[in-house]
Amino acid sequence: TEDISATIKRRAHCSKAVRYSMDARSNLELLSAESKLRTTTPTESLSQLWIWIARVEKFCGTFGDEPTAAPRTTWPTKGDLTNVGVWQLLGMDNGREGDHEYKDTISSAVTLSCTVYDSPARRAALSACGWGSTQTLEAVLKQYEERGEYGKAAALAVWHDDISAAVSVLRNGAEMVRNASGEKQDGGDNRSEKNYDVALDLVSMCVAGYTGPNAVWNKACSDLLRRQELLAGGDAEMKGASYVRSMLKFLLATGPGTDQSGLKSVIEDSALCLCDRIAFCCRFLPRADLKDQLKESIATCQKNGDIEGVVITGISQDGFKILQAYVDKVSDVQTAALVSSRVALPTGWSWERKVCSEWLDCYRGLLNSWQMWQSRAMFDVDRAEILRQLNRRHNGGGCVSAHSTQTGVRKVIVPNRPGNAPRRDSPAKVVKQQRSDPDSILFPSTPAQLDARCNFCSLPLSGSWRQEGLANRWLSESGPVLSCCPRCRKPLPRCAICMLPLGCPNPYMELKKRQPRRGTPHAGDDLSSLANLPFAEWFTW
Secondary structure, eight states: OOOHHHHHHHHHOTTSSSOOSSOHHHHHHHHHHHTTOSSSOOOHHHHHHHHHHHHHHHHHTTTSSOOOOOTTOOOOOOSOGGGOSHHHHTTTTSSOTTSGGGOOEEEEOTTTOOEEEEOHHHHHHHHHHTOOOGGGHHHHHHHHHHTTOHHHHHHHHHHTTOHHHHHHHHHHHHHHHHHHHHHOOSOSOOHHHHHHHHHHHHHHHHHHTOSSOOHHHHHHHHHHHTSGGGSTTOOGGGTTHHHHHHHHHHHHTOSTTSOOHHHHHHHTOTTSOHHHHHHHHHHHSOHHHHHHHHHHHHHHHHHHTOGGGHHHHOSSHHHHHHHHHHHHHHOOHHHHHHHHTTSOOBTTOHHHHHHHHHHHHHHHHHHHHTTOHHHHHHHHHHHHHHHHHHHHHHTTOOSOOOOOGGGTOOOOOOOSSTTSOOOOOOOOOOOOOSBOOSOGGGSOOSOOOOOOBOTTTOOBTTSOOOSTTOOHHHHHTSOSEESBOTTTOOBOOBOTTTOOBOOEEOHHHHHHHHOGGGOSOOTTOOOGGGGGSOGGGTOOO
16 A cells, blocks of 8 residues: 555645645546555545535635525525534534524425435535435436446435436446446456346346335345345445445335334445435434434544544534544645645634644645645645635625735636626735634735845835935936945945846836826935835845
8 A cells, every 4th residue: 555655745746637736626536546546545535525625615606606506405604614514504503493494394205104304404414415405316316327326326316215216227337337347358257246237137126116115025125135246345346335235224124114223224334425324314314313423423533533524514623623533543634734724714723723734834844855846836825825715705705816925926816706897806904803824924914024225324225215315316317227225326235156236126217117197207206105115126136
């Protein structure tokens, strides 16, 4: 297995077509390619995390995108990742269980004969987990089929009380597996893979014949569960087998006269993605049981370092505990730095701000030690851009991102909303904020305290001087760049290598350039207005 340091270095390398960065979609492409390699650690939980990040940021419209959500789903927040976890979306700790968005509507599934719970908050949580609603089920199933996850698509169809859709998905999956097996010419032993299409055909017939629990159907279903192709620990290409098993166990234990143990068999199946298990709980568990299950899942993720648990907590204080446990387990400080950089931390989160700074310093230190200057620079630029957008949103503005020239990074203009002309942002103002970033580079609170001065007359070359003692006439006759002090005319320092003088802009020319409508200045023009010019425009290094 590849060492984590080698993995971090390879992922961050800028020469690759796709790199591990602040772009969630780019990270998904990279992790998808990694999943095909035998030398890397499993990336299923990591992929689920970035899928969730891309999904909820699109719903929130966090970075300039128009907020979108599934039909019948009113996305309750336009904040950042700190308040879009399933726990927050369900309002488990806000004391507002009686509000309309949290009040459950209880119904019974037509075919499955089991209780289903629904509310606006539950629909939002289902959307965050990727399930959507019954109106968008067809699109979700098609997406999974395109990725070859036929078992997962069939299970979701059954859990949404759509038996016919599950049968159709299983038949299509069996046909695709047959075609894929026939194209392989490696000569290896593909017996289990070849039989997997037969198992899918048998399961499709079994599900098609489901009309409720009965002795004959139960025996046929139990026999299917004992087939080698559906047992745990099969080939990686048959990862959907775990969903097929959970689907059959659910059908076996669901219906009138049963003890509803099928719900527990799905919730406790660790072979399923945590996102799907949490979404399953949101659909079938009452609020009290759902809250207990979420608490148990959060505690388990914090204990085991399962980073997919961030889907439940969001990047909240509990989410930071999960991230820290993940770093302690895997030593993947790169992911922790990238994820924690997508939120503006409240000022009261002292421990979280401390560990966030430690992750950032550690990741930057790794990139510096490997002399990956471009990767380090791109990380800082992308991170600053995201945090500036977030802080502008928290201050009540639109999604506009700009960088002060003091940071030496590019300026990005994003429309405030569709139909409005883009406007440029001004440098960050020093105001009292509820949320802020731990990096002081994004929030310059004090002006520069050092000035470049003439070695002879101590004139500040940063523009903080006034007209007194300056011979403006000779300045008006000089070029745009001076190689001497504007006051005493003594030479400025020279480069130690090429011996060319280090010049500064002619203040008279700068004033003339910035006041073109006042006519040609004369010898008595006041140069004091140049005192506000930034230092970078006064001195060439």
